[in-house]
Amino acid sequence: MDTIASTQGKFKMEKSSYMHRSRLHSSIAKLTFWSFVFICIIYIFFLRAPSSYSASVPTDLSRRSLRTYNYGGATWEKRVRSSARIRSPNGVSVLVTGAAGFVGTHVSAALKRRGDGVLGLDNFNDYYDPSLKRARQALLERSGVFIVEGDINDAALLRKLFEVVPFTHVMHLAAQAGVRYAMQNPGSYVHSNIAGFVNLLEICKSVNPQPSIVWASSSSVYGLNTNVPFSERDRTDQPASLYAATKKAGEEIAHTYNHIYGLSLTGLRFFTVYGPWGRPDMAYFFFTKDILKGKSISIFEAANHGTVARDFTYIDDIVRGCLGALDTAEKSTGSGGKKSGPAQLRVFNLGNTSPVPVSDLVTILERLLKVKAKRNIMKLPRNGDVQFTHANISYAQRELGYKPITDLQSGLKKFVRWYLNYYSVVKKSAE
């Protein structure tokens, strides 16, 4: 054997021509066989895959295309069940969408702490640094919360989750956030805040039992409203940004699903939520980063040097509001996609009731960071920002027992402590 392989020359070639031919045939047969096996494996792989594989159509407009996610299988189902298992006598089982997000992480952790079953869902998109989302995921994992990686537009995945766990509640926090980014990427707002929300509601209305749903609306729905403080009864038909318009659309969509299918729906209008593990696209967060780097920050002011202010609300207060909403949510009344009676439909402001000018926020940060900011005062750009927000929270106080207790100074102190610690650890581990 090794002489044939190693010897060159005419004689040897002639002598071995039969063997060559037979080897050639056997090689072709082997190649055909292995190609067949390979094609079978690819075929089986795609057949077993959830519908999101075939639905994966990336578009520039949406940015949030349905990526390929892996789910299914006995081990995966076991993790899902274990995460969603209720561990306290009056506990509930909650599917938290956007669980690797800022509010989602805090709400998931709080639910888990009190013994509720919690399963997270998040698509880990790159709107802001996904490594922060991964760090939040790791934090939740340590407390026993599993986050399934997937998109709320993936109907097959949502159906599968409800097959594995009959969730009593959905805390829907997955969304495309950010007021100003809507001008850069309008499609992502439609994809997540409208199409994604409708997809989720379609699943919720058809499963049995239907869950009760609490979801994140936004203070931005008040848009150009000038009544202060903003009350749930005020008009919300003048959104100033596409973000606000999609959240307002969400409120109307919620009305429809409540009306037709008997889904119990509670919308929460969050007012500029801030705190540890926050969102890097928000002003308090990137101001902190830029002040520490000695970079100048832009502070917006309205016409005629008008003050721009926000009703900044601390994350722990928001979490209490979310839990209050879940705890007072009544059951949905439909089954098999049909309504059998009127169901609860609510919208609440969750704010702090004390607006603070953005320039004061910067002064607090300067004190906490012990660094003077390089302030660049500029005109409020016409890209969706409103001049001020101010929540009237009496309805939430009455119905949910909501009572914010954190002023901006104390809340930012906790944020800065977290920020310095988190980024020193990240920096150290990168060295």
Ligand SMILES: O=C(O)[C@H]1O[C@H](OP(=O)(O)OP(=O)(O)OC[C@H]2O[C@@H](n3ccc(=O)[nH]c3=O)[C@H](O)[C@@H]2O)[C@H](O)[C@@H](O)[C@H]1O
């Ligand atoms: O309540 C909400 O529903 C929304 O809250 C948040 O939006 P906003 O209140 O606009 O927060 P954020 O961007 O932190 O700007 C804070 C302030 O800084 C001012 N601002 C901003 C940037 C800048 O460079 N300079 C500046 O002065 C700016 O004019 C503003 O006055 C969420 O991002 C949004 O997803 C949504 O949840």
